[in-house]
Amino acid sequence: MDKANLRQRILRSRAELSEETLKKSSAAVRELLLDQPWVQMAGLVACYWSFGSEPSTHGLIFALWKHGTTVILPVQRADGDLDWAVYDGPDSLAPGPLGIMEPVDTRRGVDTIRTAGLVLVPALAVDRSTGVRLGRGRGFYDRALARVGPNVPTVALLHDGELVDGVPAEPHDQRVRFSALPAGIIELVQM
Known part of the structure; x- marks a missing residue:
């Protein structure tokens, strides 16, 4: 299956998830991550503000922030790259160009992600044998993950059924090392 068809299939499946399933799935992923020592010890975490039917990161971000972790979130740039800014609580966000909430703090630059001890990224699907991540097709996260x-753990947050066999890979595609699903955290690529 090509990327466009796989993307559409996953988006259709997500659209069919009930609100209750989305909440339970997101809560399970959040709790699994928060229980990991390597998450607890990451002083700086790069994350994203979820939207729509993505596994929700809102509670995770808040919990990390309350724990004293510095959380940086992406800010979309006009050139298709991601800048980064610090999350400083729920009132520190405003809608970005695509309507996704972004921090209003000072922009730290595209290379700020290099300093993260943990990187959590969105994905529609991840290949279970290679760690190839299927995004929405704009390449924002491939540029950032590069x-x-x-040695930094990169984790794609998924719903059940989104860890699959055979995600098509292109030369620019970046792999993730872990997938976090409601059923558990799966190591995909040895660190």
């Missing part, structure tokens, strides 16, 4: 160091 800057992440080789």
Whole structure:
């Protein structure tokens, strides 16, 4: 299956998820991540503000922030890259160009992701054997992940059924090392 068809299939499946299923799935992923020592010890976490039927990151971000972790969130740039700014609580966000909430704090630059001890990224699907991540097709996160160091855990947040066999890969596609699903955290690529 090509990327466009796989993307459409996953988006259709997500559209059929009930509000209750979305909440339970997101809560399970959040709790699994918060229980991991490598998440608890990450001083700086790069995350994203979820929207629509994505596994919700809102509670996760808030919990990390309340725990004292510095959380940076992406700010979309006109050139298709991601800048980063610090999350400083729920009142520190405003809608960005695509309607997704972004921090209003000072922009830290595209290379700020290099300093993260943990990177959490959105995905529609991830290939279980290679860690190839299927995004929405604009390449924002492939560009950002290319800057992440080789020993930094990169984690795609997924719903059940989105860890699949055979995500098509292109030369620019960046792999993730883990997938976090309601059923557990799966290591995909050895660190």
